[in-house]
Amino acid sequence: MEPxxxxxxxxxxxxxxxxxxxxxxxxxxxxxxxxxxxxxGTATTGKPHVAYFVPMSKIADFLKAGCEVTILFxxxxxYLDNMKAPWELLELRTRYYEHVIKAMLESIGxxxxxxxxxxxxxxxxxxxxxxxxxxxxxxVTQHDAKKAGAxxxxxxEHPLLSGLLxxxxxxxxxxxxxxxxxxxxxxxRKIFTFAEKYLPSLGYAKRVHLMNxxxxxxxxxxxxxxxxxxxxxxxxRKEDVKKKLKKxxxxxxNVENNGVLSFIKHVLFPLKSEFVVLREEKWxxxxxxTAYEALEKDFxxxxxxxxxxxxxxxxxxxxLLDPIREKFNCPELKKLSSAAYPTxxxxxxxxxxxxxxxxxxxxxxxxxxxxxxxxxxxxHPDADSLYVEKIDVGEAEPRxxxxxxxxxVPKEQLQDRLVVLLCNLKPQKxxxxxxxxxxxxxxxxxxxxxxxxxDPPAGCxxxxxxxVEGYEGGEPDEELKPKKKVFEKLQADFHISEDxxxxxKQRNFLTKLGTVSxxxxxxxxxx
Numbered sequence: 377m378e379p380x381x382x383x384x385x386x387x388x389x390x391x392x393x394x395x396x397x398x399x400x401x402x403x404x405x406x407x408x409x410x411x412x413x414x415x416x417g418t419a420t421t422g423k424p425h426v427a428y429f430v431p432m433s434k435i436a437d438f439l440k441a442g443c444e445v446t447i448l449f450x451x452x453x454x455y456l457d458n459m460k461a462p463w464e465l466l467e468l469r470t471r472y473y474e475h476v477i478k479a480m481l482e483s484i485g486x487x488x489x490x491x492x493x494x495x496x497x498x499x500x501x502x503x504x505x506x507x508x509x510x511x512x513x514x515x516v517t518q519h520d521a522k523k524a525g526a527x528x529x530x531x532x533e534h535p536l537l538s539g540l541l542x543x544x545x546x547x548x549x550x551x552x553x554x555x556x557x558x559x560x561x562x563x564x565r566k567i568f569t570f571a572e573k574y575l576p577s578l579g580y581a582k583r584v585h586l587m588n589x590x591x592x593x594x595x596x597x598x599x600x601x602x603x604x605x606x607x608x609x610x611x612x613r614k615e616d617v618k619k620k621l622k623k624x625x626x627x628x629x630n631v632e633n634n635g636v637l638s639f640i641k642h643v644l645f646p647l648k649s650e651f652v653v654l655r656e657e658k659w660x661x662x663x664x665x666t667a668y669e670a671l672e673k674d675f676x677x678x679x680x681x682x683x684x685x686x687x688x689x690x691x692x693x694x695x696l697l698d699p700i701r702e703k704f705n706c707p708e709l710k711k712l713s714s715a716a717y718p719t720x721x722x723x724x725x726x727x728x729x730x731x732x733x734x735x736x737x738x739x740x741x742x743x744x745x746x747x748x749x750x751x752x753x754x755x756h757p758d759a760d761s762l763y764v765e766k767i768d769v770g771e772a773e774p775r776x777x778x779x780x781x782x783x784x785v786p787k788e789q790l791q792d793r794l795v796v797l798l799c800n801l802k803p804q805k806x807x808x809x810x811x812x813x814x815x816x817x818x819x820x821x822x823x824x825x826x827x828x829x830x831d832p833p834a835g836c837x838x839x840x841x842x843x844v845e846g847y848e849g850g851e852p853d854e855e856l857k858p859k860k861k862v863f864e865k866l867q868a869d870f871h872i873s874e875d876x877x878x879x880x881k882q883r884n885f886l887t888k889l890g891t892v893s894x895x896x897x898x899x900x901x902x903x
Contacts, residue, residue, distance in 0.1 A: 383407040386441040390586070393434070393642055395562045398572065399584035406556055406584075414438055414557040414586070417448035417496075417549060419457060420466070420473045423717055424480070425607035426693065429643040430591050432480050434559065435491075437646060445491050446553050449473050452496040453545060456538040457529050468716035470495060475709060476610060479700040484647050499552050500545065508551075508578060512544045515577050519822040524570035526821055526899055527563040547571035550583045557584035591642055592625075592635040608693070610700050611713070617697070621690050626682040631672050636682075636689055641668050644692050653680055654688045738865045740880050741850030744800035745816070745842040746770065747832045747887060748777075753790045755782065758807040765790065767813065769797055770839015778811035784827035796830040796842055796878075796885075796892055800856050801863065818872045818894035819901050828897055830878050833890035842892060845883040870902035878902055 381389065386407050391397055406412055416431055418424075438445050451470040455463060478488055499505055524543035546567050550558055558568065568585035576582055593607055608620050626636045644651050645668045653663045653671070659681070665671040674680045704713065748767040751774050756762035761782045766774040777797065781790070798814040805811070820826040832842065856862050869881045878885035878892045885892035894900070 381441060386412075389437045389441040390443065392437065393588070393646065394586055395589040396565070396587045397584070398568060398587075399557075399582070403557065403584045412438075412441070412443045412557060412584075413446075413555045414443050414559055415446040415448055415549070415553050415555045416559045417450045417453070417546070418473065418477070419450045419454040420469045421454045421457065423609060424473065424476050425609050426639070426643075426697075427591055427593065427607060428477070428480060428610075429484070429639075429696065430588060431559070431561075432477075432484055432486070433643050433646045434586075434588060435481070436484055436486050438559070439486060439490055446494055446555060447477065447491055448494050448496060448549060448553065449477075450496045450546075450549075452500050453542060456542050456545070465716060468712065472712055472716040475703075475712070476700070479703045480610065480696075483696050483699045494553065496545075496549070500549075505548065505552055508548050509541070509544060511578055512548065512574060513541075516544060516574055520570060520573075523821055523899075524566045527566055543567045543570050544574070547575055551575065551578075551580045555583065557586055559586045560588070561590055562587040563590055588642070591638045592633045610697060611704055612697070614694055617694060618690055621686045621693075624686065626686060628682055629676055629678045631676050636685055637672060637675060639689060639693075640671065640685075644689070651692070652688060653684055654691060655681075655684050659684070738862055739847055739850065740844035740866055741847040742853045742856070742862055743798060743866065744852035745885075746797055746799050747836045747838055747840040747842060748775075748795050748797040748813075748815075749838040750790050750793050750795060753787045755787075756807055756809065762806065763787070763790065764809055765815070767795065767797055767815075768838040769799055769813070770837070775799070775812040776810060777813045777815060778806040778809060779815045781815070781817070781827065781829070784817075784825075785829065790829070793829070794832050794836055794838075796832055798863065800852055800854065802855055802858055816878075816902055818876075818878070818897040819903055820897050821900055826897060828894045830885070830892050830894055830902070832887055832892055835889050836887050840887050842885055842887055844880045845886055847883075867903065872897055872900040872902065874898050 383404065387404055390403070390407075390412065397403065403412070416435060418428075418431075435445055435447070449470050451466050454469065455466055474493065478493075481488060481491070518540065521540040521543055525539055529539040529542050543566075546564075547570060550571060558571070560568070565585075565587060568587070572582045572585070608617055612620070621636070624636055626634055631637055640651055650664055650666045651668075651671060653665065655661055655663065663680075665674075671680065675685065704710065746769045748769045751766040751768055754764050756764050756778065761780050763779050763781055765777045765779060767777050768774045775797070796816045798816060799812075801814055803810050803812050816830045818828045818830060832840070853862065866880065871879050871882075872894055873879050873882075876893045876896065876898050878894065
């Protein structure tokens with residue numbers, strides 16, 4: 377029997393592969409006295425996919441370190457986040473999550489009896505919790521609530537009050553679950569710092585926060601439930617796993633944003649402490665790596681071929697997925713899966729879908745976005761807050777565009793400037809003058825509101841196409857139909873990164889010369 381790990385060994389297990397720890401001294405102090413109490417929460421929204429093995433792998437580490445681990449199925453959060461889970465489907469999706477998360481944990485050898493499973497609605501509807509929500513709302517500013525949820529809550533032009541409540545509820549969960557620490561992705565950092573700021577104002581202790589890095593998906597961007605090509609579903613057939621891995625971004629020698637390597641580092645290595653690259657004898661035969669760094673070094677030096685790496689991950693991944701597929705092969709769970717995630721034609725109230733037809737693909741390539749050059753700027757004759765601009769977008773005549781930028785951008789700063797213009801909106805009269813496009817701008821999250829026009833890369837020419845990374849192909853709609861709200865649906869996921877780069881779902885806006893950016897409004901929205 378192995379001796380129990382000491383505080384330092386426990387600390388190493390708890391923190392390995394994390395990107396950041398807030399409260400390291402407190403964590404070590406607790407470990408010297410007793411076992412750490414920690415929770416991981418997951419909002420029951422889109423179908424869990426293989427990236428969920430990343431937090432599962434860390435939960436295995438926590439248990440090895442003797443932690444008392446609680447898993448929260450955050451059903452109420454799923455509803456509050458822009459109704460990602462409609463109320464009618466909430467119970468079904470929560471049940472699906474419970475079954476699938478437990479199946480994942482079992483597939484990696486985690487004993488379920490050592491875990492505590494809780495639903496948010498088990499305690500978040502209690503009198504005490506509700507009163508604390510009101511107490512918190514009396515001290516939290518709208519600015520702080522919106523800023524805290526910026527990376528997690530779906531960002532829309534007219535945010536709902538429910539999205540502002542979300543960070544406060546997540547902070548209170550730490551107290552009501554009686555834990556020392558919360559674990560999540562680094563995208564939760566603003567919510568974690570929000571909790572550290574505001575829980576003490578209610579007389580509650582500040583907790584430790586442990587953050588995983590955001591693991592790239594198979595396309596090189598974040599693995600997302602809403603992007604089919606970026607993720608492998610837990611119930612995908614073996615042939616689908618092969619097909620998706622074959623298409624995965626895994627450039628020879630490139631270790632940056634490599635979703636295949638990241639999956640090995642954050643899931644397969646921690647589980648087995650080794651990884652076997654399967655190769656034919658003529659290419660050197662199988663090679664076992666006992667340290668991830670050695671594998672990464674060999675891949676960077678092109679000793680390991682992407683095809684061999686993908687094939688090896690495919691074999692290892694299918695070993696993890698087989699018991700989950702088997703569990704969900706029973707009639708009861710098949711029925712639950714189809715009821716919780718109905719196909720669009722069978723969508724229930726609150727779910728979007730069309731009868732007897734496939735839903736339209738709402739993808740960025742449908743937007744006709746171009747580089748424009750502002751030729752002239754004048755005040756609108758009948759509106760003090762509007763400019764009337766003539767903008768060259770590479771057509772025979774410049775377009776007339778109305779922009780509400782008078783209070784944000786001086787006229788002289790717009791004159792002769794390169795801008796980013798959405799060109800296929802339906803022309804619309806604004807105070808008697810027809811506008812034939814929209815200048816895309818970054819907007820600050822808080823007050824006072826700041827607005828900056830997006831900047832194409834230096835050297836661009838009027839009329840050059842602006843596209844979203846990964847969506848270079850595809851013809852834009854001739855004209856976006858207002859009733860279809862294609863732009864509005866896409867705009868909900870427009871965002872300015874911490875590097876001031878314009879993004880859609882963490883994919884960069886690009887021209888052939890580089891990224892589209894703004895001057896200073898990091899973390900802002902785009903409209």
